[in-house]
Amino acid sequence: LAEKEVIRFSFEGTDWFWPKSxxxxxxxEIKELMEQYHQKYPLRPGFPKEELRSRLFSKWAxxxxxxxxxYWEEQGQLAxxxxxLRLPGFEVKPTAEEQRMIEEILARYEKELFQPPAWEEVVKxxxxxxEQRDELLYYLLGTQQLIKVTEGLYFxxxxxxxxxxxxxxxxKEEGALQLAAMRDALGSSRKYVLPLLEYFDQIKFTKRIGDQRVLFSG
Incomplete structure (x- = not known):
């Protein structure tokens, strides 16, 4: 094929050629899909990459x-x-009403830092x-203003x-961390502190050894 009839793209030292048509x-097709997604979910940062792969590129390596x-990102077609992934120029921007709701939600969670309320209790x-409240949660988690520690528990x-x-x-002071010490330091209860410590293990901030935890060293 003539050079103008194919595109060439590379990744990690491997080249591929694809008919330009x-x-x-x-x-x-992807741009149309993303345009629809942005309109339907304006508070979500982008179309899930793995969903795109499963829908349109399932046979691709x-x-x-x-x-x-x-290649498309370098060409300025996608970001x-x-x-x-998102379309260039798309920006997550809550409406004035959504921003008011976001501020009220965050104020409630900030007021009860270490004994956070249930999401349903806050938004009712x-x-x-x-569906709007669901999108607000998606936005707050996506921007990491709220952190999902476990199912249904957000800090x-x-x-x-x-x-x-x-x-x-x-x-650093004691050599290890026990749940009771963390509970007392936070002025909270086991109901909230145990999932939080398990989250720290999950993100490799701490490592559990028996009933104690130390900093994760890799």
């Missing part, structure tokens, strides 16, 4: 899929976000449609930051 057709995405007084980002700092200090 097929590439243009696929890109147009992972490296080839990553290669074509990189990558954490775990997803805000008004709005259930304000400041709570997690302060808890990590306290845990680090206790471990």
């Amino acid at each position: 097929l590439e243009e057709k696929q890109l147009a 992972v490296k080839a899929f990553n290669g074509i995405l990189l 990558t976000v954490a775990g997803g 007084f805000l008004g709005g449609k259930p 304000h980002q400041e709570a997690v930051r302060r808890a990590k700092e306290l845990a680090r200090n206790i471990i």
